[in-house]
Amino acid sequence: MKVGMVAATMKKLTIPILVITLGVAWLLSTLDVLHAVNWVWVLGLGVSGALILAVGGVTRSTFVFGPFLIICSLFSIARQSGRISANVEMPTLVIIFGLLSLLAAILPIREPSTKP
Numbered sequence: 001m002k003v004g005m006v007a008a009t010m011k012k013l014t015i016p017i018l019v020i021t022l023g024v025a026w027l028l029s030t031l032d033v034l035h036a037v038n039w040v041w042v043l044g045l046g047v048s049g050a051l052i053l054a055v056g057g058v059t060r061s062t063f064v065f066g067p068f069l070i071i072c073s074l075f076s077i078a079r080q081s082g083r084i085s086a087n088v089e090m091p092t093l094v095i096i097f098g099l100l101s102l103l104a105a106i107l108p109i110r111e112p113s114t115k116p
Contacts, residue, residue, distance in 0.1 A: 010054045021047045037080045046073035059112040064100045071096055 025039035033039075049069030056062040075093060078084045 010051075014051055014055060017047060017051065034077070034081055036082070037077055042073045042076050042080075044073075045069050045076060049073070056112070058109060060104045060109050061112055063104045063107075063109050064097070068093075068097055068100055 021043045022040065025043040028034075028037075028039040028043075046069065049066045049072075052062050052069065053066035056066075072093060075084070075089050079086060079089045
């Protein structure tokens with residue numbers, strides 16, 4: 001399958017995936033699974049990061065933003081469940097963003113294509 005076809009397929013799947021994610025988040029909240037966690041927010045961050053990678057492919061920018069949103073969702077679960085404080089979460093996320101940006105700058109990752 002060609003890269004363009006994969007990207008087109010992923011774009012078609014974006015809305016259904018987001019709807020499914022919203023339903024899962026709603027169900028987790030209703031069932032009181034980790035009752036202190038806002039699942040809509042957490043899953044929204046994680047799925048957004050995954051979709052950035054799936055739809056955009058791996059480029060310098062998607063390499064940073066996709067994984068960063070996924071990591072943010074994991075840290076959000078940890079903070080909301082009382083495992084870490086916001087005082088630890090925020091500076092750690094800044095460090096992770098910097099590390100991802102550094103890796104994107106030094107690794108041989110393709111540049112995003114510019115379409116007219």
